[in-house]
Amino acid sequence: MTKDIEKGYTSPKTKIGQHKMEVLVASAEELFAEKGFYDTSVADICKHAHTAVGTFYIYFATKTDVYRCLLDKYQAEIKDLLADSIRHCTTRYEKERRGIKCFVKYAVCNPTVYKVIWGSLSIDEKMFHDYYVSFAKSYIYGLQSAKEEIATEDYTTLAYALMGISNFLGLRAIFEQMTDDQIDKMIDDTIMPILSHGTLK
Amino acid sequence: MTKDIEKGYTSPKTKIGQHKMEVLVASAEELFAEKGFYDTSVADICKHAHTAVGTFYIYFATKTDVYRCLLDKYQAEIKDLLADSIRHCTTRYEKERRGIKCFVKYAVCNPTVYKVIWGSLSIDEKMFHDYYVSFAKSYIYGLQSAKEEIATEDYTTLAYALMGISNFLGLRAIFEQMTDDQIDKMIDDTIMPILSHGTLK
Numbered sequence: 042m043t044k045d046i047e048k049g050y051t052s053p054k055t056k057i058g059q060h061k062m063e064v065l066v067a068s069a070e071e072l073f074a075e076k077g078f079y080d081t082s083v084a085d086i087c088k089h090a091h092t093a094v095g096t097f098y099i100y101f102a103t104k105t106d107v108y109r110c111l112l113d114k115y116q117a118e119i120k121d122l123l124a125d126s127i128r129h130c131t132t133r134y135e136k137e138r139r140g141i142k143c144f145v146k147y148a149v150c151n152p153t154v155y156k157v158i159w160g161s162l163s164i165d166e167k168m169f170h171d172y173y174v175s176f177a178k179s180y181i182y183g184l185q186s187a188k189e190e191i192a193t194e195d196y197t198t199l200a201y202a203l204m205g206i207s208n209f210l211g212l213r214a215i216f217e218q219m220t221d222d223q224i225d226k227m228i229d230d231t232i233m234p235i236l237s238h239g240t241l242k
Numbered sequence: 243m244t245k246d247i248e249k250g251y252t253s254p255k256t257k258i259g260q261h262k263m264e265v266l267v268a269s270a271e272e273l274f275a276e277k278g279f280y281d282t283s284v285a286d287i288c289k290h291a292h293t294a295v296g297t298f299y300i301y302f303a304t305k306t307d308v309y310r311c312l313l314d315k316y317q318a319e320i321k322d323l324l325a326d327s328i329r330h331c332t333t334r335y336e337k338e339r340r341g342i343k344c345f346v347k348y349a350v351c352n353p354t355v356y357k358v359i360w361g362s363l364s365i366d367e368k369m370f371h372d373y374y375v376s377f378a379k380s381y382i383y384g385l386q387s388a389k390e391e392i393a394t395e396d397y398t399t400l401a402y403a404l405m406g407i408s409n410f411l412g413l414r415a416i417f418e419q420m421t422d423d424q425i426d427k428m429i430d431d432t433i434m435p436i437l438s439h440g441t442l443k
Contacts, residue, residue, distance in 0.1 A: 156363050174417060193435065
């Protein structure tokens with residue numbers, strides 16, 4: 042088991058270790074959502090997880106490290122979900138259509154995801170920066186692999202624009218408690234025509 | 243002077259009162275950016291503003307109220323800046339072009355604005371919700387008044403998509419420390435053609 046300096050936390054090599062770490066992260070996730078990062082202590086996380094405080098420090102050096110681990114978990118979860126949602130798509134248009142819908146529906150089911158991701162900016166700016174730069178990198182890679190289907194060659198700008206669209210449609214869907222049908226309609230009828238043909242005359 | 247229950251803080255009626263309140267908000271703004279909301283106390287805000295604690299409670303009931311006031315200040319500032327930037331534009335295309343540039347440049351000059359606005363989600367979800375719903379309302383109003391220049395009639399979805407684009411281009415511009423020229427180029431060469439003609443073939 043080696044300390045991953047870049048990540049700030051230690052990835053366990055045994056299944057039991059992996060399980061113990063996941064229990065601690067799940068406990069932190071619940072408490073951060075309920076009481077916030079600042080009103081949650083390492084002792085609270087351990088108590089809620091029925092784990093000794095000493096065990097926490099095998100995996101994490103600080104409370105911020107468990108937050109970073111939670112953010113990595115969300116990123117992996119979202120990337121897996123998106124990859125899964127576009128698995129059978131044969132065009133970039135269809136990938137965007139399904140990917141944006143998938144993200145917005147995920148946001149509606151997991152509204153605390155914004156609190157954790159955007160809240161990271163107040164805890165550690167580098168953590169927030171790394172989250173979005175890593176997300177953008179994957180998006181750019183996906184766009185670059187569909188060059189012949191995209192009019193612009195500025196994939197970085199397009200990736201940030203698409204991330205912005207998904208994130209703010211997710212916010213709107215949470216605010217208005219939109220159903221899956223309403224989300225589908227918003228993306229099929231408004232967003233996709235904009236991405237295909239534009240909207241400003 | 244009346245307590246504005248909706249706002250959660252009291253707007254002073256005299257110039258001296260207005261000045262005192264502004265000094266307290268400016269003090270809170272500096273301390274929130276430096277130490278964060280949770281590590282800043284009402285006593286810290288007053289000490290930094292050279293103001294008696296009793297004065298604070300004339301205007302604000304809680305520390306959260308001064309945060310809400312700060313958020314309102316940002317909203318008014320951004321709306322004024324945007325309104326000013328598009329004052330002489332005669333087309334919606336030109337208004338979007340200038341408005342997005344204006345927001346992204348403002349973000350680069352005031353990167354803590356994300357910390358305050360997005361951080362509000364962890365402090366009071368309603369405050370965050372009200373901020374964006376109010377912002378969207380203004381945007382929708384502007385889009386509706388240019389119906390004949392916009393292909394979609396779903397102005398709400400378009401407003402959130404455009405807010406998302408501006409916000410995430412602002413993030414990118416901060417991450418990459420973009421110059422004004424680079425921001426202009428990103429919007430002129432990539433974003434505006436997408437908004438006019440789309441990008442997915």
